[in-house]
Amino acid sequence: MGLLTKDFEKAPCTVEVSHRFESLHAHVKFNNGAVIYPGDEVKVHGPMIMAPYGEVVIEDREATIIRASKLERLWTRLTGDFEFMELCEFSFSEEATL
Amino acid sequence: MNVHSADALTAEEALATQEANQEKFDSEAATQVAMQDTLLTPRFYTTDFDELDAIDVTPVREDWDKLIAQMQSDPNRGHFKKNENWDHVDWDGMEPQLKKEFLDFLISSCTAEFSGCVLYKEMKRRGSNADITQLFQLMARDEARHAGFINDALREAGVAVNLGFLTQKKKYTYFRPKFIYYATYLSEKIGYARYITIFRHLEAHPEHRFHPIFKWFEEWCNDEFSHGEAFALLMKTDPKLTSGINVLWIKFFLTAVYSTMYVRDHQRPAFHKALGVDPDWYAHEVFVKTSKLSEQIFPITLDIDHPRWQRGLVRLQKANADLARAKTETGISATLTRLTSQVRAAAAFVSLFTIPAKTHRVPATTRLEPAY
Numbered sequence: 036m037g038l039l040t041k042d043f044e045k046a047p048c049t050v051e052v053s054h055r056f057e058s059l060h061a062h063v064k065f066n067n068g069a070v071i072y073p074g075d076e077v078k079v080h081g082p083m084i085m086a087p088y089g090e091v092v093i094e095d096r097e098a099t100i101i102r103a104s105k106l107e108r109l110w111t112r113l114t115g116d117f118e119f120m121e122l123c124e125f126s127f128s129e130e131a132t133l
Numbered sequence: 134m135n136v137h138s139a140d141a142l143t144a145e146e147a148l149a150t151q152e153a154n155q156e157k158f159d160s161e162a163a164t165q166v167a168m169q170d171t172l173l174t175p176r177f178y179t180t181d182f183d184e185l186d187a188i189d190v191t192p193v194r195e196d197w198d199k200l201i202a203q204m205q206s207d208p209n210r211g212h213f214k215k216n217e218n219w220d221h222v223d224w225d226g227m228e229p230q231l232k233k234e235f236l237d238f239l240i241s242s243c244t245a246e247f248s249g250c251v252l253y254k255e256m257k258r259r260g261s262n263a264d265i266t267q268l269f270q271l272m273a274r275d276e277a278r279h280a281g282f283i284n285d286a287l288r289e290a291g292v293a294v295n296l297g298f299l300t301q302k303k304k305y306t307y308f309r310p311k312f313i314y315y316a317t318y319l320s321e322k323i324g325y326a327r328y329i330t331i332f333r334h335l336e337a338h339p340e341h342r343f344h345p346i347f348k349w350f351e352e353w354c355n356d357e358f359s360h361g362e363a364f365a366l367l368m369k370t371d372p373k374l375t376s377g378i379n380v381l382w383i384k385f386f387l388t389a390v391y392s393t394m395y396v397r398d399h400q401r402p403a404f405h406k407a408l409g410v411d412p413d414w415y416a417h418e419v420f421v422k423t424s425k426l427s428e429q430i431f432p433i434t435l436d437i438d439h440p441r442w443q444r445g446l447v448r449l450q451k452a453n454a455d456l457a458r459a460k461t462e463t464g465i466s467a468t469l470t471r472l473t474s475q476v477r478a479a480a481a482f483v484s485l486f487t488i489p490a491k492t493h494r495v496p497a498t499t500r501l502e503p504a505y
Contacts, residue, residue: 052296057213059243059280060250060273061296064258071179073307083297088288101302115307118176119316119386120393 042102044069050079051093054086063098074103074111168293171240175248175298177305178255184310186262193366196500197264200362204271212352213282219345224290227343234404235344236292243283243294249317250276256313268363275356286346311374315386318364319427321357323390326422328354329505334410341409358503365430369499375432383431388486391420391435395446396453416446422505429499433490445485452477 046069052061063079071077079098086092103111190197224232250273257269284294308316332350335342342348368374375383398405398412405412417437424434436442452474459470 050299052299053277054284054294054296056281056285058274058277059247059284059294059296060254060277061299062251062254062258063299070259071177071305073179073305075179076302076304077177078302079300081300083300085295085297088293111305111307115178116309116312118306119308119312119320120389 038105041104044100044102046098046100047095048079048098049093049095050084051091052084052086053091054088055091056089065098066095069100071100072103072108073115074107076101076103168288168291170293170295171287172295173244173247173298175244175251177303178252178308179305180256180308180310180313182259185256185260185265188262188265188367188370190264190366190370193369193499196498197366200359200366200500201267201271204359209275209352209356213278213349215285218348222289222344228403230403231343231407234401236287236290238401238404239283239287239290240292243280243287245320246276246280246283250280252313272360272363275360279353279356282349283346286344311379312382314364314368314374315383318361318368318430319386319390319423321361321364322426323394323419323423324357325354325361325503326419326426326505328357329503330415330418330422331408331410333505334408338409341407343407355503361426362500365499368430375430375495380433384433384435384490385486387427387431387435388482391437392446392449392482392485394419396450399450426501428493428495429501430495432495433492436488436491439488441484441488445481445488449478449481449485452481
């Protein structure tokens with residue numbers, strides 16, 4: 036990992052998407068123990084996983100982890116905290132005027 | 134088929150119920166084609182997991198075990214399902230602006246629950262401290278359940294939530310553990326205050342209840358309340374978290390959360406009008422309740438009766454509205470408006486943040502019960 040350069044690595048992963056009434060959730064788990072650090076990006080390959088309503092879809096896929104550069108990691112550590120507002124129920128919306 | 138998957142005790146049981154209901158879903162799938170698609174785009178988080186694992190709940194063990202036992206007993210299992218109280222909703226007859234704002238309310242609520250679920254699940258999976266992972270697992274369960282319930286209301290309105298975001302490139306952001314505590318504690322407690330204020334208002338004025346989902350707010354907000362309690366106990370384990378320089382951080386989070394709520398709520402005038410709620414009154418009610426609750430752990434509360442408080446909120450809201458308008462326009466004057474309204478918003482926030490806070494003595498015992 037360089038100061039300004041990004042590294043790429045592949046990781047097998049399991050994706051679980053639940054579109055059920057009692058649980059709406061979606062998670063990615065890396066099966067080789069890969070750890071994600073601040074500023075890293077993850078892309079799960081393959082077609083979009085669409086769980087029809089009422090179903091849970093679990094699929095093994097491959098993901099690419101794009102490791103952040105040292106500078107980016109530092110920057111994310113310093114600024115990431117300010118994105119907390121998303122957790123508030125009233126905060127999220129792309130549209131400022133409705 | 135009377136069995137509902139919300140009654141299921143285990144994931145396997147839930148799945149079996151789902152299979153039994155498959156036929157129904159298949160026919161629903163056919164109507165989905167015409168549905169409006171909303172892609173959920175939650176953020177993904179990482180934190181300092183070693184720090185999170187180092188938490189020792191021994192100082193609050195008694196309260197902690199009681200709270201966890203209560204969450205495990207899952208009093209709200211089975212609550213989040215439609216029953217005879219779920220009245221018919223006339224979406225087609227709904228006034229278009231109200232419909233737009235109400236859908237935005239549901240989608241943002243769903244996203245927030247979903248994001249909470251993603252965050253808590255991540256903490257659960259990466260952590261190794263048994264107390265902490267157990268808590269996050271229980272909270273992830275509740276958030277996913279709430280998200281599912283809102284999703285169902287959205288489906289009725291013809292809005293399909295798309296969970297396909299996982300295959301898009303997504304960046305992991307970073308939260309310091311202590312900021313997770315401050316932010317999630319506040320978002321859970323203010324969420325409780327918001328839901329219960331609307332619920333009590335509609336109890337007194339049922340003619341304004343234009344959608345049945347509001348009837349579920351009481352039990353719903355009790356989940357939010359318990360989650361907040363858990364974070365209060367977590368903060369209680371380490372006095373440093375609520376003293377010294379961290380008091381300034383607490384003030385920052387309080388100011389940011391309160392003012393964001395004020396700005397956002399004022400963007401939904403038709404929604405509040407239909408509820409028969411004045412957004413200024415509502416904001417003040419919610420701030421009063423949240424401040425009272427947060428005295429359990431924070432050594433300060435914001436002085437929301439200070440003359441600069443309301444003035445600052447109005448200035449911030451106006452600056453944001455001007456900024457939003459300027460963003461849709463092009464040209465030099467729009468660029469200038471964008472710039473000046475950003476400066477005005479920042480100045481308004483600084484004015485709010487610098488209002489002297491009220492200090493008080495934090496009680497020795499932290500735990501509270503929902504009482505509003």
